[in-house]
Amino acid sequence: MSDNILEMRHITKTFPGVKALQDVSLAVRRGEIHAICGENGAGKSTLMKVLSGVYPTGSYDGEIVFDGKPVQFRGINDSEAHGIVIIHQELALVPYLSVAENIFLGNERRGAGGLIDWNRTNADAADLLASVGLRESPVTPIIQLGVGKQQLVEIAKALSKQVRLLILDEPTAALNDLDSAHLLDLLRRLRDEGVTCIMISHKLNEITAIADSTTVIRDGRTVETLDMSSADATQERIIRGMVGRDLSSFYPDRVSEPGEEVLRIEDWNVRHPTQDRLVVDGANLNVRAGEVVGIAGLMGAGRTELAMSVFGRSYGRNITGRLFIRGKEVRARNVAEAIRNGIAYATEDRKRFGLNLIDDVRRNVSAAALGKLARLGWVNGNEEIKVAEDGRRDMNIKAPSVMSVVGKLSGGNQQKVVLSKWLFTDPDVLILDEPTRGIDVGAKFEIYTIINRLVADGRAVILISSELPELLGMCDRIYTLAAGRITGEVPVGEATQENLMELMTKDRELAR
Template sequence: MNDVLLEMRGITKRFPGVKALEDVSLSVRRGEIHAICGENGAGKSTLMKVLSGVYPTGSYDGEIRFDGRPVHFGGIRDSEAVGIVIIHQELALVPNLSIAENLFLGNERRGRGGLIDWNRSNADARELLTSVGLHENPVSPVIQLGVGKQQLVEIAKALSKEVRLLILDEPTAALNDVDSAHLLDLLRRLRDRGITCIMISHKLSEITAIADTTTVIRDGRTVETLDMRAEEATQDRIIRAMVGRDLDSFYPDRVSEPGEEVLRIEDWTVWHPTQQRKVVDGAGLSVRAGEVVGIAGLMGAGRTELAMSVFGRSYGRDVSGRLYLHGQEVRARTVSEAIGHGIAYATEDRKRYGLNLIADVRANVSAAALGKLARAGWVNANEEIKVAEQGRREMNIKTRTVLDPVGTLSGGNQQKVVLSKWLFTDPDVLILDEPTRGIDVGAKYEIYTIVNRLVAQGKAVVLISSELPELLGMCDRIYTLSAGRITGELPVGEATQERLMARMTTDKEFAG
């Protein structure tokens, strides 16, 4: 039997004004986990959309062979019919339907008279959920599940379609360490069952841990394919192939010279908007000019809730505590008041809350401070373009023009637009919530460089991240948060992943 399950030969895909893929070739063996790496905008997702029929035959050049035969897909149903199933980074579940309804949506279990057989649906759903290690009631609404469990539902849905090749686009981007480890273990079990997997990921530690083979794509071209068992298949080798150069360090050097205190909160308490529980409980922290202060915590610890409540009480109810800026107590009861006091917040969910994806770069950059560009209620369009162009240059945003829709940009460039928007407000305090989530190592380095430039200008930065190495590499001090309470504070010189994790998983406060 031929050992190769999938071959893509000479794939070229054009969009108006840009060639997204050029002569890309990919070969995937049966029963392997094949990783695809590349910077944002390299063409990884486009290639998978070609494979899965999102971009149908005729809209690209080249040939796809599956199981030794040429295949032609007019849509996703055609690719699923031969056993190719793709799970996108943005999960395609219907929140208010049950798990069972989602599993068999469009593939319903029918009984007599063509009516849905709910007993069979729920029984089959329970069996599928067990196969992916998920022990939930099939009649539970999907909206009640966390992101990690929703990923497992998507994989169970793929198994219901008798999948032979499972494609996962950034499957762990929104997961915590525990859920990520669970998902990777499941992929290993699927491989043992003979199911072939293609995984797109920016997390190189996961790729080196799980992939059998890795293909690197750069600027729409195949750079190389590595056997991950080989000695030369290291993270550094993958990085060089991705960015076309060496990164001397994952984190750029910075001399820390903190100045006067800029922000301090005391006894900060926030209640859940609909439930009778505290999500932030008596928290206190401070950050000085020219300093990066990190907040570490597990999923659900209250990191985002803390940040959003400080930013004009944009989360929660019955927010109490004291907020000081430059030593003076202030009130920031709305987002407008927070911005007026010099606080900016870059959300972890840039696509939903940080950007207007159908608007252009210009409109997004100016959105948070239009008053600076308005006279008598009218926005000066020429000045707006100048501001956006300045942001594009300073942030190295890769776009043809500031009139391009933000939704057409890569994740890393979208994140730079978010930063440009908030820097235009000229904040004293910049709160960054997961600023490098879902972006590649090269774009991460650029974001880190921007952060260092800001603190060199005297800005105070609060960095929230699920990646402990990122906090250790970028911060001056790190606070740990557990169940809404600050459990410790460590200067980075005394912090380790183990010491941070001990404080992130306790309900008691550490003295140091």
């Protein structure tokens, strides 16, 4: 029997006008964790969709060999029948169904007369939940679980299908450090139990920690496959393979020259929209021109809630406190007022809240400030195209034209469209919530360069991130949040991951 459970040979996949994969080959050994790395748009997800039957036999060239035999998958059901299960980055769970109903959706446990046997369904679901380390009741609605637990439910669902090869597309992209560590421990245990895993990830520290082998893909071609036990299988080598060049530093150099205070909030309090509790409790912070100020906190600490409440009270109720822009107290009672007062907010969920994915680059870039292009109530189309072209050039957005549909761009280029949209409003302060989530290392470097350019022009930037190295590499000062309270303010020269984590967990028990 071959050591390889999977071989993909000379896979070529073409879309109209685009060759997404060109002669890609991949071999995965039995019982290993095999990572796939590449920039956004390199073809990673396309390759896995070929493997899982999303793109069926006949829509691509090449051969798939699974467990030593050539296979042809006409759809997902065919691949799952062979024990190949894919978990996409966008989780495919039904929020208002229970955990058990989601686990066995399409694979129901039936009893007499073909009716669903609910006792068996819930009992089997409880066993599967225990196997992935979840203690939730099988009848709990999915909507009541956090993203980390939903990811584990997806894995439990895969285990219910007798999975032999588990494919995970960016499994930790939306998770905090603790949830990510728990998920990686689970993948190690599954590997020890004989389940082979393929993991697509942009988090190179996780790949070097967990992967047995790593295949690098660039521009739809296989670059190389590394044995991660080898001394030369470093993050730097993976990056070089991904982007085709060395990145001398993960973060571009910047000379910090803070100027006058741009934004200040005092005694800021925000209540949960539906529950009687504070999600932001007496927050005080400020940011100056030419400065990047970070906000660090564990999931649920209140980072996004704080940012959205400042941005036109777009989150929460009974918001109290004072907001100052360039020393003058302002009232940003809605998003339009916040924009007029020079505040912009780039959401952490660009696909859901930041962009209209079915519209083009032009319309997305102009969306937040159409009034600047309007005359007598009509938008000047030529001016709109010019503004979008300027944004495409300044942000180096890789798109055929500003008429390209945003949903077809890579994650990094979508994020650049978001930034272009908010820069068109000409903000004094730009709040960036997880601006590099789900994008590759090369695109991250470009985003960092754009941030440095913005502060060099005298703008103020607030950077919210779950990645402490990102905050340490980009910020001048870092505020820490725990359970809605600001627990510290640390100059970056004095900050370490250890002292930031200590502040991020400082008052969590007390705040409860």
